[in-house]
Amino acid sequence: MKDIILKAENISKQYRLGQIGTGTLSHDLNRWWHQVRGKENPYLKIGDTNDRSTKGTSDYVWALQDINFEVERGEVLGIIGKNGAGKSTLLKILSKVTAPTTGSIKSRGRIASLLEVGTGFNPELTGKENIYLNGAILGMTKKEIASKIDEIIDFSGCERYIDTPVKRYSSGMTVRLAFAVAAFLEPEILVIDEVLAVGDAEFQKKAIGKMQDISRTGGRTVLFVSHNMAAVRSLCTRGILLENGKIKDINDINSIISNYLLLNSDLSAEWKRDMKTESDLFFDRIYVSNSDLQITNQIASGEDFTINIFLNAINSISHSTVSVKFVNTEGITVFTTSLHDCENDFEVIKKGKYKLIVNISKNILLSGSYSLVIACFISRIKLFDILEDKISIKIEDLGIRKRDLDREGFFVPNYKWNFLKLD
Structure with a gap:
């Protein structure tokens, strides 16, 4: 048997907007008239839902409606x-x-x-x-x-x-x-x-x-x-x-x-610049693609995926770099990679347009959602462009690693285990 210590049954809370008190005298008289006749408060039948971002049509709002637990x-x-x-x-x-x-x-x-x-x-x-x-x-x-x-x-x-x-x-x-x-x-x-x-x-x-x-x-x-x-x-x-x-x-x-x-997420798999910038180094477009080269941020846990970055350099810039940071749902940076990890020498990004391709191997990230922070800058000197809260990925467990659901940490490295029976 459950030991229930607290129970909420059909909890609703209504507030009147814009005024202190119950409102007009006519409303009070109307409530009283319904009460003496044994009827429900007529103003409980009206009211907008509790959406603070929209303008309602009623003076009444339901802060809570039909809460049961x-x-x-x-x-x-x-x-x-x-x-x-x-x-x-x-x-x-x-x-x-x-x-x-x-x-x-x-x-x-x-x-x-x-x-x-x-x-x-x-x-x-x-x-x-x-x-x-x-x-x-x-x-x-x-x-x-x-x-x-x-x-x-x-x-x-x-x-x-x-x-x-x-x-x-x-x-x-x-x-x-x-x-x-x-x-x-x-x-x-x-x-x-x-x-x-x-x-x-x-x-x-x-x-x-x-x-x-x-x-x-x-x-x-x-x-x-x-x-x-x-x-x-x-x-x-x-x-x-x-x-x-x-x-x-x-x-x-x-x-x-x-x-x-x-x-809370309006993040997507693709972003395109829709306004001009005065920066000498900036992003034109960024998107995430799966192993089939489809633009998507829904990635299976057992597949590689790619971050595609279109970079525009108005002038040649020395000592600059581009970085990609993976941030989990708790706001913790899981890891960061940058042009410094590339085998080529990028001490100078010369004037022109570039496509940067960042390949992320399969079975590295745990299942879950991650947002990307992508920036181009000269370390500790100048930030040219940064993209935050625009691109996300979701690593989905499709049954390949079902027993990893309770695994703690950030990564799923390829450990090598041996299982030896001794008798």
Whole structure:
């Protein structure tokens, strides 16, 4: 049997645009008239979807629509999506900061939330006083808080300032203390928005480690929102992808991250220059082709592929080069190659037009998506042209290396193994 600790049923949230309050007197009277007759609020039948990039036709917008999911005890659930997709609104509803327009939340146990820097802290109180205040809000007794306070202060790294009013803390210090309070006072459900991004690298590592610890050994549940896909992937086992206020997918975290990156990607296999440039060295056209010389960025894991670069030199330029950088979905550079890797001597790119062909061997990159950063420059002196966020490739596993799905790292080298039976 599943041990469900949190359940969202038909959650929707509607907001009125442009005004504070419910709107006009006529709208209030209309709502009241429908209510006394036992009928539904008439304004719940109208409203635009939550697409921030378009101009709507209604004064009402659905920040969330028909959200349904369950969370098991001890699960770490990632909630991801573009800015404005409804992630923070959902967390506020789950934390009972705001109420849903329709639907219900059923939870078992205390919920602690880190939604915004300083949420729940009184700026006039000291750090120590705020620990007791937050603990009381979470339903802890003074004795329970006192037994944890040394651990909280030590984890936060704010011991020197613990008797100083929080209004004098930096945003990073405030988040450190708030996270320590939420994590060590043992709520059954910990809800964390993007606030950890305020902390430094050391604190983020500590915080992620603590969240892993409380979920695995403490059996507590974590709901985590972040745009840091590396953190989401390392921490979460399952995810929810939100788009325009609706659930687009609920799946294992790797599938969710892949779908999210596809939402954000307008990358293609080919790019052509569509405007003039004053540079002395620039690209006219770039495209990716497979082993059959077809222009495509869908590459099978067992085939070679080629990056074709059309370069235009208005003048002869000494000590210049062209480089191609492969960047994975987490923003990490996997490898870089350049004209310096070519056997020919390119100390001077002479005036004229060129086609550069970069051959990438099969079975090097793991399956996944990669964006290309292609630049021509004089090292550390001058950048002539650069192409970013325009060309991508997707290495697809077509069953050739099916058992590589859980392989970590960046590459798939051709190792040589021997298997010797000794008896």
